[in-house]
Structures are given as C-alpha cells and as structure tokens.
Amino acid sequence: MTLRLLASRxxxxxxxxxxxxxxxxxxxxxxxxxxxxxxxxxxxxxxxxAAIARQEHLNQPFFVRYWDWLTGVLHGNLGxxxxxxxQVTSLIAGRVLNTVFLVAYASVVIIVGGVALGLVAAxxxxxxxxxxxGTSIGMAMxxxxxxxILITIFAVNLKWxxxxxxxxxxxxxLSHLTLPAIALALSWLAFTAQLTRAAVREExxxxxVQTAHSRGIRERRVVWRHVxxxxxxxxxxxxxxxVAGLIAGxxxxxxxxxxxxxxxxxxxxxxxxxxxxxxxxxxxxxxxFVIVNGIVDxxxxxxxxxxxxxxx
Amino acid sequence: xxxxxxxxxxGLFILAIVVVAAFAPFLAPYPPDAGSILTxxxxxxxxxxxxxxxxxxxLLSRLIYGARLSLLGPALxxxxxxxxxxxxxxxxxxxxxxxxxxxxxxxxxxxxxxxLIFAMIAVAMFGTGLVAPVIALSxxxxxxxxxxxxxxxxxxRALPYVSACYVEGxxxxxxxxxxxxxxxxxxxxxxxxxxxxxxLVDLAAVSYLGLGVQPPTAEWGLMVSEGQSAILAGHPQESxxxxxxxxxxxxxxxxxxxxxxxxxxxxx
Numbered sequence: 001m002t003l004r005l006l007a008s009r010x011x012x013x014x015x016x017x018x019x020x021x022x023x024x025x026x027x028x029x030x031x032x033x034x035x036x037x038x039x040x041x042x043x044x045x046x047x048x049x050a051a052i053a054r055q056e057h058l059n060q061p062f063f064v065r066y067w068d069w070l071t072g073v074l075h076g077n078l079g080x081x082x083x084x085x086x087q088v089t090s091l092i093a094g095r096v097l098n099t100v101f102l103v104a105y106a107s108v109v110i111i112v113g114g115v116a117l118g119l120v121a122a123x124x125x126x127x128x129x130x131x132x133x134g135t136s137i138g139m140a141m142x143x144x145x146x147x148x149i150l151i152t153i154f155a156v157n158l159k160w161x162x163x164x165x166x167x168x169x170x171x172x173x174l175s176h177l178t179l180p181a182i183a184l185a186l187s188w189l190a191f192t193a194q195l196t197r198a199a200v201r202e203e204x205x206x207x208x209v210q211t212a213h214s215r216g217i218r219e220r221r222v223v224w225r226h227v228x229x230x231x232x233x234x235x236x237x238x239x240x241x242x243v244a245g246l247i248a249g250x251x252x253x254x255x256x257x258x259x260x261x262x263x264x265x266x267x268x269x270x271x272x273x274x275x276x277x278x279x280x281x282x283x284x285x286x287x288x289f290v291i292v293n294g295i296v297d298x299x300x301x302x303x304x305x306x307x308x309x310x311x312x
Numbered sequence: 313x314x315x316x317x318x319x320x321x322x323g324l325f326i327l328a329i330v331v332v333a334a335f336a337p338f339l340a341p342y343p344p345d346a347g348s349i350l351t352x353x354x355x356x357x358x359x360x361x362x363x364x365x366x367x368x369x370x371l372l373s374r375l376i377y378g379a380r381l382s383l384l385g386p387a388l389x390x391x392x393x394x395x396x397x398x399x400x401x402x403x404x405x406x407x408x409x410x411x412x413x414x415x416x417x418x419x420x421x422x423x424x425x426x427x428l429i430f431a432m433i434a435v436a437m438f439g440t441g442l443v444a445p446v447i448a449l450s451x452x453x454x455x456x457x458x459x460x461x462x463x464x465x466x467x468x469r470a471l472p473y474v475s476a477c478y479v480e481g482x483x484x485x486x487x488x489x490x491x492x493x494x495x496x497x498x499x500x501x502x503x504x505x506x507x508x509x510x511x512l513v514d515l516a517a518v519s520y521l522g523l524g525v526q527p528p529t530a531e532w533g534l535m536v537s538e539g540q541s542a543i544l545a546g547h548p549q550e551s552x553x554x555x556x557x558x559x560x561x562x563x564x565x566x567x568x569x570x571x572x573x574x575x576x577x578x579x580x
Contacts, residue, residue, distance in 0.1 A: 019421040031437035140562040142513040145555035152548040248426030278436040
C-alpha cells in the first residue's frame with residue numbers, strides 16, 4: 001500500500017520537475033532577442049555569437065536542444081557561462097555548501113525555536129499573550145528587514161557576531177551564519193510558533209486528554225504523551241513546508257549579509273545577464289523546492305493514517 | 313465590522329497610507345530627489361523630521377513618495393492575479409472535465425516556482441524595472457487565488473439555485489457572472505487582502521536585490537538596500553524607516569484580512 005503510494009508520488013514529482021525544467025529552459029527562447037546574444041551576456045562580436053550558436057547547437061529544434069540540456073544536467077553538466085568562459089558547475093561548486101549550511105541552520109532554528117515558543121504559549125497563559133503579540137509582528141517581518149535590524153544591532157552596537165561573509169570551516173560558518181540564519185528563520189519561526197500554539201490548544205480540549213486528566217495521570221505525562229504527540233502531525237507538515245519556503249528567502253539573505261552562496265550568485269547572474277548561470281541556479285533551487293515539498297507531503301501521509309485513507 | 317477595533321484600526325491605517333500615496337506632492341515637505349551630499353545622513357531636526365539619507369534627501373518625503381510605487385506594484389499584482397485567477401476558477405468550476413484538469417495541472421506546475429525565483433527569471437529575460445517582476449509575480453500569485461475561488465465555486469455550483477437558473481433557461485455565462493461570482497466574492501476579498509501583504513514583501517524583496525525599480529526612484533524596498541551601507545557608519549535611519557513602513561503596511565493588511573475572514577466564518 002505504502003509502496004504504491006510512494007510510486008505515484010514519485011511519478012507526480014518527476015512530472016512536475018520535468019515541466020519546471022521546460023519552463024526554465026524555454027525562458028531562453030521566450031525572452032526578447034536571439035538566444036545566442038542572451039547566452040553571451042549582451043556584449044559579443046558576431047564571430048563569438050556564431051561560435052556560441054555552433055557550440056550550443058542553437059540551429060537545432062527546441063526539443064532537441066532541451067533534451068541535450070536536460071541530459072547534460074542529469075549528468076552533472078549545467079552548461080557553460082559565456083560571461084566567465086567557465087562551466088557553471090565549477091562556478092557554483094564552492095558556493096553550494098554555504099547555502100546548504102545556511103538553510104539547514106535556519107531550519108533547525110525554526111523547528112526547535114518555533115515548537116518551543118508555541119508550547120510555552122499554549123501551556124503558560126501569561127507568557128502566551130506576549131508570545132502571540134511578538135509572533136504576529138514577526139510573521140509580518142520580511143527577512144531583509146530582519147537582516148538590517150540585526151546588522152544595525154550587531155555591526156554597530158554589540159559586535160558579538162560577524163555580520164558579513166560565510167566564514168570557513170564548521171565553527172567559522174556557525175558563527176558567521178548565526179545572524180543570517182535567524183533573519184531567514186524569523187517569520188517562519190513566528191508562523192510555526194502560532195501553529196504549534198493552536199494545535200496544542202486544540203488537543204488540550206480533546207476528550208481523550210480530559211479523560212487522561214480525570215484518571216489522575218500527572219500533568220507532565222498528559223502533555224507529552226497525549227497532547228504533544230497528536231499536535232505533532234500538523235506541526236511537522238507545516239514546518240516542513242516552511243523549510244521549502246526558505247529556499248526563496250535564502251536568495252535575499254545571502255545578498256543582505258554578503259554570503260557567497262547560490263542565492264547571491266543567482267542575483268549577480270541576473271544583473272550580469274549571464275543567462276546560462278541563471279537557468280542552472282534557478283533549476284537547482286526549484287528542484288530543491290519541489291523535492292523538499294514532495295518529501296514533506298509524503299511524510300505527512302505516513303504520519304497520519306487518516307490522510308492516507310482519503311488520498312488512496 | 314465597525315465594532316471591531318482591530319479591523320477599524322488596520323482599515324484606517326490602510327486608508328491613510330493610500331491617501332498619503334495619492335496626495336504625495338501636497339503632503340511631502342520636499343521633492344523626493346532634492347538634496348545635497350553636503351547635508352547627507354543628518355539626524356532628526358525641525359527641517360527634516362526623520363533626518364536625511366546619504367545623498368541629503370529628506371527621508372520623510374522619500375517615504376511619502378515611496379508609498380506610491382510600493383503600493384502600486386502589489387495592487388497591480390493582486391488586481392491581475394485576481395481577475396485571471398477568478399475567471400479561470402469559475403470557468404473550471406462551471407465546465408469541469410478536461411478544462412478543469414488542464415487548469416489545475418498548470419497551477420500545480422506554477423506552484424513549483426517560488427514567486428521570487430520566478431520574478432528573477434523574468435528580470436533576466438526582460439530586464440530590471442517594475443513591469444517584469446509585477447507580471448511574473450502576478451502569474452505566480454494566480455494559482456493561489458484560483459485554488460481558493462475554484463473550491464468555493466464548485467461548492468456553489470452544486471447548490472440547487474444553480475440548477476434552478478439553468479432550468480429557467482439562463483445562459484451559462486450569465487449564471488456564472490450574476491450568481492456564482494457574487495457568492496464567491498466574499499472569499500475572494502479575504503484572499504486578495506491577505507495576498508496583498510505577501511505581494512508587497514515579494515516585490516520589495518525584488519527591489520531590495522536591485523532587480524526592480526532603479527535609483528533614484530523612491531521605493532521602500534530599494535530604500536532599505538540604499539540605506540544599508542550607511543548602517544556601518546552609524547546612520548541606520550533610512551533602512552530602518554523604510555523597513556518599518558513595510559512591516560506596518562503588511563501587518564495592517566494581514567490583520568484586516570484576518571478580521572474579514574473571522575467575520576465571514578461567523579456569518580457562515
């Protein structure tokens with residue numbers, strides 16, 4: 001049963017990825033102007049354009065070209081950036097780790113911080129009001145505004161943590177990426193906290209919880225065994241989706257903190273009109289987004305048998 | 313609604329900011345690009361209520377003028393995606409069958425693109441400015457509006473009054489326009505209000521990255537990034553003021569949308 005479900009989900013995932021890749025590759029042909037000029041980055045002599053057209057087989061029909069590009073991508077060849085005269089794969093190789101580290105760091109901050117705040121808000125009435133007000137503001141805060149507030153506090157006044165660059169090694173990255181991870185996580189953390197609070201409050205009012213109380217089971221045990229465990233279903237689904245949302249937010253945060261990662265490379269490539277790099281990085285980010293969404297979707301089906309019964 | 317203090321306060325704030333944007337030339341103490349580097353990064357004073365930016369331009373005036381593009385962009389995004397999304401949703405609910413299938417599959421593909429990434433691809437294709445990001449974000453907001461309206465319209469379509477109209481011999485487009493649309497309008501309004509805040513943040517992020525409107529235009533997202541280099545020199549006022557305007561506007565739209573939704577839940 002579960003295997004069949006997995007197979008159908010994987011098929012849907014593959015179709016979405018394929019369609020997204022056609023859109024990204026097709027952008028080259030939808031853009032005004034001729035594809036060779038776009039790949040060259042705007043300033044190129046006719047001889048260079050002819051060379052690019054030859055090398056990229058631009059005289060071939062669209063789907064032949066697309067197929068070449070796609071099979072290249074699947075073999076780890078993301079194409080050549082004609083601006084840098086270099087393979088995109090080697091241009092991004094040194095940057096991927098910074099991005100992955102940042103997104104993973106922010107995910108941990110969201111899940112740990114959001115669930116903890118939400119639990120406290122649901123179980124302690126007094127703290128609850130303050131947390132609800134705080135998270136309402138946090139949810140409306142764009143990541144780049146959170147970034148400049150953190151930079152203002154830490155670059156000028158506190159100076160505890162570095163505000164620029166990604167650092168090297170694990171500890172270097174950990175300290176350099178702390179503020180970026182917080183800025184990236186903030187609005188999602190607030191969202192997760194509100195969701196956790198609502199889910200826990202709902203579980204607290206359930207009959208089985210009241211029964212547990214009336215049986216004289218200790219408060220702590222009721223909370224952990226009966227409330228938190230059930231509340232975890234919606235929480236894990238939604239916080240998984242927020243992790244997918246981080247992939248777009250990452251672009252902005254890397255730019256704000258001058259982090260040398262995939263996101264800042266994408267921004268630079270767009271400004272440079274380096275089309276091959278834009279396509280490659282956009283494809284990586286969209287694929288990551290789709291795959292994380294797919295995993296979360298499947299995970300929530302595994303976690304909650306009721307959903308499974310409905311979809312199959 | 314008028315007895316709900318949160319709805320009234322957020323509604324008044326939205327109204328005020330729209331009025332300020334509309335009458336910017338009459339309200340702003342200075343033109344948005346007037347100033348001299350000699351008077352750059354000044355603090356708060358009687359002449360400059362919020363101080364000046366690094367080019368010596370009056371910050372309050374730039375915030376007031378900046379409200380125009382900062383609100384116009386998301387307004388266009390929501391207007392386009394609402395019109396397109398509603399049309400497709402009602403058509404999908406009415407015709408069902410393969411049309412519904414095709415529209416839903418296209419929406420699924422669009423969900424694969426985070427709005428910001430879609431906007432960046434569009435800027436790479438068509439260049440920086442307001443137009444490319446607005447069109448790209450309109451496209452990526454359309455499926456969100458469509459999904460909500462479609463399920464509401466499908467629920468309405470199953471109600472007996474629709475069959476009654478059909479039996480009376482009313483043409484399909486007329487039933488859709490005169491009966492289905494008014495009945496999903498309330499849900500549509502909530503979704504559009506809530507989406508406005510997200511659209512504002514996404515578009516401001518595009519400007520912040522330098523991919524939207526270009527200097528010396530006054531726009532909040534751009535002001536956050538232009539002020540960033542002055543932060544290290546101890547002058548965070550430009551970035552913080554523009555950031556604050558973004559947050560307040562988004563909070564106002566979110567609260568107003570939530571109150572609208574709450575009132576609707578009570579009515580249902």
